[in-house]
Amino acid sequence: LVIERSRDAADPRNVKKNFGANAAYLKSVFQG
Structure with missing residues (x-):
């Protein structure tokens, strides 16, 4: 299962949170 990084425009660099x-x-x- 591949979980894509969320494309949160408000927080594009917070990969850990988005993940x-x-x-x-x-x-x-x-x-x-």
Whole structure:
């Protein structure tokens, strides 16, 4: 599973935050 870096225009360089938010989102999606 490849998690893309979120393209948050307000925080484009905060990769760790964006990655974490994206991972949490995907987790919620897969859990239904």
